[in-house]
Amino acid sequence: xxxxxxxxxxxxxxxxxxxxxxxxxxxxxxxxxxxxxxxxxxxxxxxxxxxxxxxxxxxxxxxxxxxxxxxxxxxxxxxxxxxxxxxxxxxxxxxxxxxxxxxxxxxxxxxxxxxxxxxxxxxxxxxxxxxxxxxxxxxxxxxxxxxxxxxxxxxxxxxxxxxxxxxxxxxxxxxxxxxxxxxxxxxxxxxxxxxxxxxxxxxxxxxxxxxxxxxxxxxxxxxxxxxxxxxxxxxxxxxxxxxxxxxxxxxxxxxxxxxxxxxxxxxxxxxxxxxx
Amino acid sequence: xxxxxxxxxxxxxxxxxxxxxxxxxxxxxxxxxxxxxxxxxxxxxxxxxxxxxxxxxxxxxxxxxxxxxxxxxxxxxxxxxxxxxxxxxxxxxxxxxxxxxxxxxxxxxxxxxxxxxxxxxxxxxxxxxxxxxxxxxxxxxxxxxxxxxxxxxxxxxxxxxxxxxxxxxxxxxxxxxxxxxxxxxxxxxxxxxxxxxxxxxxxxxxxxxxxxxxxxxxxxxxxxxxxxxxxxxxxxxxxxxxxxxxxxxxxxxxxxxxxxxxxxxxxxxxxxxxxxxxxxxxxxxxxxxxxxxxxxxxxxxxxxxxxxxxxxxxxxxxxxxxxxxxxxxx
Numbered sequence: 345x346x347x348x349x350x351x352x353x354x355x356x357x358x359x360x361x362x363x364x365x366x367x368x369x370x371x372x373x374x375x376x377x378x379x380x381x382x383x384x385x386x387x388x389x390x391x392x393x394x395x396x397x398x399x400x401x402x403x404x405x406x407x408x409x410x411x412x413x414x415x416x417x418x419x420x421x422x423x424x425x426x427x428x429x430x431x432x433x434x435x436x437x438x439x440x441x442x443x444x445x446x447x448x449x450x451x452x453x454x455x456x457x458x459x460x461x462x463x464x465x466x467x468x469x470x471x472x473x474x475x476x477x478x479x480x481x482x483x484x485x486x487x488x489x490x491x492x493x494x495x496x497x498x499x500x501x502x503x504x505x506x507x508x509x510x511x512x513x514x515x516x517x518x519x520x521x522x523x524x525x526x527x528x529x530x531x532x533x534x535x536x537x538x539x540x541x542x543x544x545x546x547x548x549x550x551x552x553x554x555x556x557x558x559x560x561x562x563x564x565x566x567x568x569x570x571x572x573x574x575x576x577x578x579x580x581x582x583x584x585x586x587x588x589x590x591x592x593x594x595x596x597x598x599x600x601x602x603x604x605x606x607x608x609x610x611x612x613x614x615x616x617x618x619x620x
Numbered sequence: 621x622x623x624x625x626x627x628x629x630x631x632x633x634x635x636x637x638x639x640x641x642x643x644x645x646x647x648x649x650x651x652x653x654x655x656x657x658x659x660x661x662x663x664x665x666x667x668x669x670x671x672x673x674x675x676x677x678x679x680x681x682x683x684x685x686x687x688x689x690x691x692x693x694x695x696x697x698x699x700x701x702x703x704x705x706x707x708x709x710x711x712x713x714x715x716x717x718x719x720x721x722x723x724x725x726x727x728x729x730x731x732x733x734x735x736x737x738x739x740x741x742x743x744x745x746x747x748x749x750x751x752x753x754x755x756x757x758x759x760x761x762x763x764x765x766x767x768x769x770x771x772x773x774x775x776x777x778x779x780x781x782x783x784x785x786x787x788x789x790x791x792x793x794x795x796x797x798x799x800x801x802x803x804x805x806x807x808x809x810x811x812x813x814x815x816x817x818x819x820x821x822x823x824x825x826x827x828x829x830x831x832x833x834x835x836x837x838x839x840x841x842x843x844x845x846x847x848x849x850x851x852x853x854x855x856x857x858x859x860x861x862x863x864x865x866x867x868x869x870x871x872x873x874x875x876x877x878x879x880x881x882x883x884x885x886x887x888x889x890x891x892x893x894x895x896x897x898x899x900x901x902x903x904x905x906x907x908x909x910x911x912x913x914x915x916x917x918x919x920x921x922x923x924x925x926x927x928x929x930x931x932x933x934x935x936x937x938x939x940x941x942x943x944x945x946x947x948x949x950x
Binding site for chain 2: 400401509510511512539540541542543544545547548551552566567568569570572573574606607609610611612613614615616
């Protein structure tokens with residue numbers, strides 16, 4: 345049944361995904377209820393597509409990202425990567441194909457490792473997944489290439505994260521994510537911790553990388569302006585369910601669900617009418 | 621319009637890692653009565669320091685006011701005795717912060733915390749019943765759905781939006797004349813943000829408050845502020861009415877910021893795979909302990925010339941009531 349009727353360019357497919365967290369009470373820790381964090385969602389991401397999951401806190405978008413990365417096991421439902429059930433894939437294989445960029449550029453880089461090691465480790469792991477060895481010189485070259493690609497100077501291999509700004513660290517995080525040559529990148533609030541003048545740089549970079557490397561992204565974000573700018577498709581989540589899904593154009597210009605409408609109306613508009 | 625608050629040539633330094641870091645460099649702002657003034661800027665620009673300095677909330681260990689004055693209806697605040705300052709602080713000028721959860725005491729019920737504020741700024745001791753009545757009225761003022769239940773709750777039992785409403789209630793309890801709001805909705809979801817901003821605007825009109833709203837979000841200032849001061853590297857770089865700033869930004873930094881916003885789409889191109897790029901400002905915000913010479917924005921400025929490098933420009937009135945700190949503005 346896997347892959348049947350599936351378009352050739354669908355890279356990730358979620359089918360009726362659920363994640364329930366048990367609520368335990370009492371000395372004997374009896375399960376009295378469940379938190380339905382993700383409550384039966386289905387979606388598809390195509391190659392080169394930027395797919396956004398939006399919603400407010402508690403809607404389940406971050407939990408969904410964790411399920412895709414298999415940082416959590418689903419309670420029910422399946423996730424298919426290129427037609428294969430990810431619960432049957434080896435973790436290394438999954439890590440090679442799906443990578444993540446985190447929200448907090450200050451917390452996501454190991455402060456005790458040099459940039460060369462942070463990015464280089466990932467470079468070195470890639471061949472381990474494919475079974476080939478890589479020489480140290482090759483690793484250095486590849487690392488420099490990655491840093492260049494994300495717009496960083498290449499002579500920073502011996503420096504430490506604390507020497508860099510938020511935007512620069514985010515670029516380092518992106519370089520690390522790219523090292524494994526993934527097909528899909530999970531971008532969890534990639535710009536929300538950055539200053540607005542830097543946000544634009546990183547957003548541009550994410551688009552450039554999508555175009556040049558043919559990447560797909562699943563974007564988890566609460567900033568609806570960022571989502572509209574970056575994404576091709578968007579799914580609106582509310583209390584664990586997807587209430588609306590469609591192209592960004594459709595959803596933003598012609599929302600159907602009342603929650604989507606409320607969400608869009610709430611965005612403060614950085615515009616002034618001439619008459620004011 | 622009366623000037624209710626005036627900050628004049630305020631300079632503040634911090635002590636960080638053995639170094640002296642200038643957080644505010646000769647900053648002057650004016651707040652008119654009944655006005656909502658927006659202070660916009662990115663990290664390190666000094667906007668939060670400005671808020672704290674107005675009420676002398678910078679501890680002596682962290683830093684100090686090097687020079688300047690803060691005038692509240694003509695009365696200088698920074699040289700007031702501790703007693704008098706305590707009356708102003710919270711009583712006549714109130715402040716609310718970004719994260720309500722860290723501003724509220726987790727071990728006391730909400731009602732108790734509001735009561736504390738009420739008792740602190742009143743001359744008389746209020747009897748319990750009267751106190752309770754006023755607390756409920758305050759919670760109703762901030763549109764809390766179940767005032768009595770909220771009064772008995774602990775902060776962790778309330779959502780972020782409700783906590784912020786409690787903070788607003790506490791801030792407004794002594795009937796202040798000025799409210800300083802430092803990123804009041806940054807930690808909140810967008811639909812809650814809309815409610816809280818709507819509440820603040822409504823209360824401002826209802827109670828005749830003068831508000832200083834500090835934020836990094838241009839959308840928020842567009843919807844709530846009449847005037848905007850843009851800050852960069854410890855200084856004001858542009859100041860004008862909201863309309864002027866949006867329609868005619870004079871400083872290249874303000875222009876750059878507005879143009880780099882993902883929400884500013886002139887002609888949205890939705891054809892798949894063909895997305896336009898944002899017009900980003902190159903480089904990053906300077907390290908306050910290592911500021912460039914001359915105009916602090918010059919290393920990132922698209923229209924920089926040689927004269928920008930030696931000396932920092934002064935804030936000048938380029939058009940009537942529209943000030944910019946740029947030799948090339950206008």
